[in-house]
Amino acid sequence: IGKNLIVLDEVGSTNDYLKKLGADGCENGTVAVAREQTQGKGRLGRVWKAKKDDSITFSFLLRPKIAPSEVSSITPLAGLAVCKAIREFTGLDCRIKWPNDIIIGKKKLVGILTEMSAEFDAVEYVITGIGINADTQDFPDDIKEKATSIYLATGGHFDKNKFFACVLNHIEEEFIKNDLKLSPVALKEYTSLCATVGRDITFTKNGKSVTAKAVGVNPDGELIAELPDKTTKLINSGEVTVQGI
Ligand code: BTN
Numbered sequence: 001i002g003k004n005l006i007v008l009d010e011v012g013s014t015n016d017y018l019k020k021l022g023a024d025g026c027e028n029g030t031v032a033v034a035r036e037q038t039q040g041k042g043r044l045g046r047v048w049k050a051k052k053d054d055s056i057t058f059s060f061l062l063r064p065k066i067a068p069s070e071v072s073s074i075t076p077l078a079g080l081a082v083c084k085a086i087r088e089f090t091g092l093d094c095r096i097k098w099p100n101d102i103i104i105g106k107k108k109l110v111g112i113l114t115e116m117s118a119e120f121d122a123v124e125y126v127i128t129g130i131g132i133n134a135d136t137q138d139f140p141d142d143i144k145e146k147a148t149s150i151y152l153a154t155g156g157h158f159d160k161n162k163f164f165a166c167v168l169n170h171i172e173e174e175f176i177k178n179d180l181k182l183s184p185v186a187l188k189e190y191t192s193l194c195a196t197v198g199r200d201i202t203f204t205k206n207g208k209s210v211t212a213k214a215v216g217v218n219p220d221g222e223l224i225a226e227l228p229d230k231t232t233k234l235i236n237s238g239e240v241t242v243q244g245i
Pocket of ligand 1: 012013014015016037039040041042043044046048057058059101110111112113128129130131132
């Protein structure tokens with residue numbers, strides 16, 4: 001990952017940028033990193049906003065020989081890799097908030113957005129975009145309580161190039177080691193770093209709000225929830241509120 005590394009000063013969204021290159025046949029492992037995004041995209045149609053150089057915003061493109069249904073393991077695997085890289089590089093006790101945020105305490109540090117292009121039930125390419133709040137010193141009032149950065153959490157600036165290399169190395173290592181799957185080892189590590197598991201969660205079912213306990217994550221990256229009547233339910237999308245974080 002990153003042998004073909006494209007460094008951009010300003011772009012709409014690194015995910016969208018790679019989508020165009022992907023359609024034009026760019027090589028497996030291509031990475032696009034931008035100092036500034038003007039149309040940064042988040043999950044569920046949200047926006048990812050950051051001032052120039054405040055966050056590390058990048059995407060990588062893979063051409064895995066897997067079925068579209070197997071793409072669901074890429075985001076948790078990337079989350080695990082980034083979480084391990086941040087812990088190693090900074091010593092911060094960051095954790096994964098299922099499915100794909102990395103948090104410190106109750107505050108978000110990293111967001112991940114995976115998109116894919118598939119044709120006739122075969123994956124053409126998968127793009128995973130990652131935004132890491134790195135040097136942000138001051139968040140807008142509306143997200144101040146919900147977001148943090150490596151700068152704020154460690155109290156200092158750091159070598160962003162070295163850190164970025166560390167993140168890319170971890171992603172490559174995790175993907176190769178686990179053959180792009182949430183292997184038993186990866187799942188064990190993911191679960192032990194996951195702040196959601198063990199907590200009460202609330203999700204919406206048929207328009208109603210249901211409370212359950214998150215008890216684990218399965219190899220497809222789905223959250224296993226135990227309902228009050230002791231039956232289990234797999235949760236794979238939508239919004240889940242985690243109590244306590
Ligand atoms: C989320 O938390 O909702 C996901 C945020 C993902 C943001 C990253 S920044 C790099 C890449 N390009 C985008 O437009 N989005 C992702």
